[in-house]
Each structure stands twice: as structure tokens, then as C-alpha cells.
Amino acid sequence: MLELEDIQHFLISRPPARAARYEFLAFRRPGAGREWLKGILDKVGTAKALASGNPGTRWVTIGFTWNGLRALGVNQATLATFPEEFRQGMAARAEILGTTGANHPENWVGGLASEELHAIAILFARDVAERERCRQEHREYLLQCDGVKVLSSLDMEAIPPYTYAHEHFGYRDRLSQPVIEGMGEEPTPGSGPAIKPGEFFLGYPDENGPPAGLPQPEVLARNGSYVAYLRIEEHVGAFRDFLRQQGDTPEQQEWVAAKLMGRWRSGAPLVLSPNHDDPELGGDMQRTNDFNFGKMDPYGYGCPLGAHIRRMNPRDTAANMQRRKMIRRGGTYGPPLPEDKPDDGIERGIAAFVGCASLVRQFEFAMNVWANDPNFHELGNERDPFVGTQYGSFDMTIPKRPIRKKIVGLPAFTTIRGGAYFFLPGIKALRYLSALS
Amino acid sequence: MATQASASAKETDWTKPAAMAIPKEGYFKLQNGRYGPVYPRSPACYGFTIIAKIKPGREEVIREYGKTIEKTIAGLPEALDVLKLHYLRWVMFDIGKDTYFMYQGIFDTDFDKYTEDAVSLFSKYGLNTVFENLEGFPEDWKTNAPAFVQFVREHQRPSFLEYGEYPYVSADEIKKALKLKAAFSSMLDLMQ
Numbered sequence: 001m002l003e004l005e006d007i008q009h010f011l012i013s014r015p016p017a018r019a020a021r022y023e024f025l026a027f028r029r030p031g032a033g034r035e036w037l038k039g040i041l042d043k044v045g046t047a048k049a050l051a052s053g054n055p056g057t058r059w060v061t062i063g064f065t066w067n068g069l070r071a072l073g074v075n076q077a078t079l080a081t082f083p084e085e086f087r088q089g090m091a092a093r094a095e096i097l098g099t100t101g102a103n104h105p106e107n108w109v110g111g112l113a114s115e116e117l118h119a120i121a122i123l124f125a126r127d128v129a130e131r132e133r134c135r136q137e138h139r140e141y142l143l144q145c146d147g148v149k150v151l152s153s154l155d156m157e158a159i160p161p162y163t164y165a166h167e168h169f170g171y172r173d174r175l176s177q178p179v180i181e182g183m184g185e186e187p188t189p190g191s192g193p194a195i196k197p198g199e200f201f202l203g204y205p206d207e208n209g210p211p212a213g214l215p216q217p218e219v220l221a222r223n224g225s226y227v228a229y230l231r232i233e234e235h236v237g238a239f240r241d242f243l244r245q246q247g248d249t250p251e252q253q254e255w256v257a258a259k260l261m262g263r264w265r266s267g268a269p270l271v272l273s274p275n276h277d278d279p280e281l282g283g284d285m286q287r288t289n290d291f292n293f294g295k296m297d298p299y300g301y302g303c304p305l306g307a308h309i310r311r312m313n314p315r316d317t318a319a320n321m322q323r324r325k326m327i328r329r330g331g332t333y334g335p336p337l338p339e340d341k342p343d344d345g346i347e348r349g350i351a352a353f354v355g356c357a358s359l360v361r362q363f364e365f366a367m368n369v370w371a372n373d374p375n376f377h378e379l380g381n382e383r384d385p386f387v388g389t390q391y392g393s394f395d396m397t398i399p400k401r402p403i404r405k406k407i408v409g410l411p412a413f414t415t416i417r418g419g420a421y422f423f424l425p426g427i428k429a430l431r432y433l434s435a436l437s
Numbered sequence: 438m439a440t441q442a443s444a445s446a447k448e449t450d451w452t453k454p455a456a457m458a459i460p461k462e463g464y465f466k467l468q469n470g471r472y473g474p475v476y477p478r479s480p481a482c483y484g485f486t487i488i489a490k491i492k493p494g495r496e497e498v499i500r501e502y503g504k505t506i507e508k509t510i511a512g513l514p515e516a517l518d519v520l521k522l523h524y525l526r527w528v529m530f531d532i533g534k535d536t537y538f539m540y541q542g543i544f545d546t547d548f549d550k551y552t553e554d555a556v557s558l559f560s561k562y563g564l565n566t567v568f569e570n571l572e573g574f575p576e577d578w579k580t581n582a583p584a585f586v587q588f589v590r591e592h593q594r595p596s597f598l599e600y601g602e603y604p605y606v607s608a609d610e611i612k613k614a615l616k617l618k619a620a621f622s623s624m625l626d627l628m629q
Contacts (some may be wrong), residue, residue, distance in 0.1 A: 049528045084583070085471075095469045208557075319519035344515050361553050361582070369550045378545075379610050433461030 001181055002197050002204070004048040006223045006426045010061040011200055011327045011355040012047035012180070015152055016436040017059065017124035019131040020331055022154035022229075022351065023138065024420075025114040026073040029147030030436070033118060034072055036145045037062070040121070042136075046427060057130050061122040061226060063422030065089060068118030073436040074220075079160075081215040082423070085360045086226060090419045098389045101418040111153030112418035114230070120229070120422055123257045128157060134317060140196075153349055154231065159336040164267075164283060167332055168234040168348050169257075169386075169413070172267030172282055176289055176313060178325040181436070190290035195325050198381030199357055203227055206357060207322040220433070225425025227329075227353045227364040231418040232387070234350065237343020240412045246407070256407075260385040262307030274302040292316040300399040305377040311370045311384045317377075326362050327355040342362065349414070350384065359421055386414055455480035455604040463595025470549030473588045480601030482523060484543040489592045493538045495570035496529060499538060502566050503527065509562050516562060519554050521545040523608050527567075538571060545607040548589075556585055 004012065027033035045059040064072065066087045072081055073101035085093060091105035091113040099105065105113035121138065125131035142148055159166070165174045179187040181194040188290040198206030202214050202221035214221040243253040254277065258264045264273065267282030271291040281287055294316040297303055303310050315321070334348025370376065371384040372392060383394045398405040425433060457479045459465075468475045476483065491499065509516055521544050528539040542548075549554070559565055560579055568574045573591075575584035 098472050208580065210580075212577070319556050323553065323557070360471050365550075365553070368471055373547075373550065375545075378607060 007047045009045040009047045009050040013299045015059045018158045019125045019128045021123045023153045024151045025119040026149045027118045032147030036148045057126040058134050059124040062426045063120045071118045090421045097367040103389050108418040145430045156331045156333045168236050170265045188285050220429045225355050225424045226359050227355045227422050231351045232349045233415045233417050236337040262303040262309035271297045271303040304398050306382040310432045329353040450608045451603040454602050456600040479599035480604030481599040486594050487540045487592045490573040
């Protein structure tokens, strides 16, 4: 059973938040980080508290980069027990992740590629008013913490309509999340078995057996997780222009939009509803994941082989799937772009976290192979249309009878504007870190 | 990695046999994969050649294991499907008093990409029986993927030349072509 009182709530359950703020911090004086941590530790939300009857109105999560752990005073011997990819940090892994060209760390914003990025404070709030109150409170607290600097911050807000989660392109989001074994939740039909907790939280059995090779000492590792942060700008104007070029009628354009994703924008999966949208199906959690690819759609006539959902979750068409699952968190930033308006040049997108127990096996695999391997599923010259790095040189094949449709030179609909690897320690581990000398 | 693969996708003229001389490091330009340098796709596809010394007296155990694998594949032909293999060759040979094991694989995926899948398959089908008889193989390989990968990389001997009579063709493409041939034969039969 998971020690919910010792695990930060972040990856366990999603609070009813409509606004958020991420603050990226640098510790510029020895001891500064520890003093900051001591004062904020009691505000960090636990999974247990969130599950209680009164979940509160704001939820705080704290994570550290490897440089941040060093800045907190963690000694060399302990630092060396963390895995190689975490020690290097996301920016150094750009070639592996495929974040090249416009997505390269040298173009990142907010100081995220800097070695000075030490910590993130993630605030989820019930609404914008509560977020603003907390932002002010943290600002005042930081004034007392000499040597802690905010490198950058990002405000997040849900975009209308608020009746369902979606991103700026208009696709319904949060449709598939892994269920953690032992939490008393049943996976929805088609979602596969519940996943062992050690795939997300250090110190628990994973799909391979008992925990092994964890950072030391145990108090620091136990109940911790790694998260990969990505700030992904969505070029909404370019995306809409592209769709307009792909079809004369709104129906034809929607068809292409659905083929890129593997679901209609309502969330209805193409495997189950290949010819027309079905919003009711899209939002019905008992049905919206109840499909596979290998048996139900082997050639991709419904969901193309290179569609986003087929790459990011190949279901029965990839091996070892139980060891590739990740927990996604985050939301949208920037104002929505009205349907009838041209692109206004304002940055908008998704700022997301991917939680796992092994960045190299879970997150980096997904980016390296599923998102960016041009030869995934023998496609030859394609990448994920949304999270793959695109230059206008890759294609998108849409199987169709009698002859497939091939989109040559898919443009980039997104740009990765920043990213980082954080370790989210358990509560006892946060206390251990705050008490270092 | 990406540029390499997309470039090679465009040069897949299977009618034109091709040879590729490979530098000593095993790659032309250093490109990092998740576990280290990525080796290029050659006219003979991706592949590896792992050479390691056998622990003294274990030759028969390994030889015997060949039969086990034969039975496994006979009963479960799709067992190694995920590795996108063309061929595997297992060879033993002596140098002086020592016996060495050579494991050569030719496949369609960059090994770095599917390392964990390979480790999990090795475990599932007991291929560890062979590896555990090699000197220097990490005892904790099941829970220590990086140590396993390090062993493989340390014992990998890159080719200095590879040749393909039908270069860059994947096993899937070959199977598709044979299926098409069979389908055409059936069609012709039906038209008689």
C-alpha cells in the first residue's frame, strides 16, 4: 500500500484546480534553498490530504533538479546515486529527446536550460483569484528568503468551455491516465491492467519486481518520483491554416484533424468511430478507451499508424507496455485564440509534467522512439504530428481505401520552449533535505 | 539519429547492392542515444556483434541452450517479434585455451531504442542462461538495465564493412513482398 501521507499529491490525484502557477527558482547562497524549503514545507500537499473530505483550495508541489539537490547541500556521494539522465538534466539530453532546431535548449525561455535552475514550486489553485492570492503570499515569503531568486514563472488557466479539459487546438484531453495498483481504482475498459506503484514512486515493487538501484539514502528516495517538464507552444493559427488547406469543407478539415490525433476533437476514438464524430462516445470514460490497434485496426484505416495517440500509447502493438506508462499533469497557458481571428503572436500552449520512476526508460523512450523515430511502425519518414520535432520535412500517411492520403512536409504545429527534469521528493525526504547542513 | 534515419529512408533503392565501410568507432558522427553512441543503419540494416569469453567449462551449457531456444521459437513463433530481427547467429570458437561466444544479430531497429524490451525478453525466455555463462556479465542484470547495456556495449565489435544485396530492406517489407507474391499466385489460380 502506498504511503499516501508521505507522497506529494501531484501524481496521485488531480485536485479540482482551474488555475495554476509554476515558479522556477535559483538558490544563490548556500543554505538559501534549505531556509526557503523549511518555511514552505508545511504547505506541500500530500496525497492523503487531497483524498480527505476537505481537499482545500490550493495545492503546492515542490521539485528539485539535480543541481538543485546539490545547492541544497546534498553531498557528492549521495548525488552520484541518482541516475545518469537526471544528473545530466533535460537540456543535456536534447539529442536523445529529439529537441533540435527551434526546439533546442539554446532557444528555451525562462532560464530552464540554465544550470542555475534549482527548483520548481508548482501551485494549483481552485480559481484565478486564489492563485493570485497565493502568488502574492509566495512573493512576500520570498522577500524574507535572502538568496532565492525566481528565474521565471508561468501562469496557467483552463480555457473555455470549462465543461471538459482540452488544449488550444481544441482536442479533448485527459482521456487516458494509468491506474496505480492498490489505490482501489479499476482501470476503465481497454486501458489495460493497473500499473505497479514502483513504475511511478520510488521504493515500491515495479512491473519487474522489488525496487532496485534507488538513490541513497533511502529516506531521500522513498516516495519520490521524477517528473519531466515540457513547455510546448501551440501554433494555433498555423494549425488552423493547415487544416483549411487540407479540405474544402469543415467536415474534410475535421477529418484531417482527427487523423493527426487518432481521435476526433471531441475525444471520440477513430478506431471506434472512424467515419464521423461521436461526442458522447468521446466523453464516456467507460467507452472512450475501449479499443486496441493490432486486432481492431491493424492497417490504420481508422487511426493512422503515425497518429499521436497511436504513437504515445501503441496499446497492443508494442511490447513491454506496462513499463512505459507515465502519469501526465499540467494544463494550458496563454489566452485562447478566437476561432475567427488570425494568429496574434501571443504564446499559448501546454505546460505539462510527465511523472515516472525512470526518465530514461519511460519519458526518454517515449520522446526518442514514439515521438521522434521517423521509422516507427516502418513509416519511414514521419514523426508525431504534435510532439515530434517537425521541420516541414516529415510526412503523415493516412491509410484510406482505395488509395492512402499522404501529407508531404507536415509543418510544425508546436515548439518546445523549455523543459527540465525534477525530482519530487516524499515529505520525509523534504524534511531530510531542509535539515541538511 | 533522426537525420540519419530520414536520410536513409530516401536512399532505399533495393535494386542496387551497396557496401558501407564503417570507421573504427562504429559510427561516422557521434550521435547519442539513451544509453550511449548510436550505431548507423547500413545496407545490411542495424546489427551487433557481441564477442565475450565463456566461463571455463560452460561450453556445453550454452550449446545445450541452443536446443531450448529452438523449442521456444517452435512453440511461440512471435516470441522475438518486437526485436524486428532478420537473423541471429550464435557461434563458439577457441582462442588458445579459452572459448569465446559470438552473438551476431541483424535487425531493423536501432538496438539502443529497444534495449529494455530486449532485456525483458531475455528474462522472459531465459536467454540469461547463456549470458550468465559469460565472463563479466553483471549478476544483477535483471534489475540493473544500465549494467546490462554497458556489458553489451563493451563487448560489441563494430563491423568495418557491411554489404547488402538488397540494401536497407526491412524484414517487414520482405514479408509483405512474399505475402503479395502468394496473393498474386492465388489470384492467378482463381482466374484459371
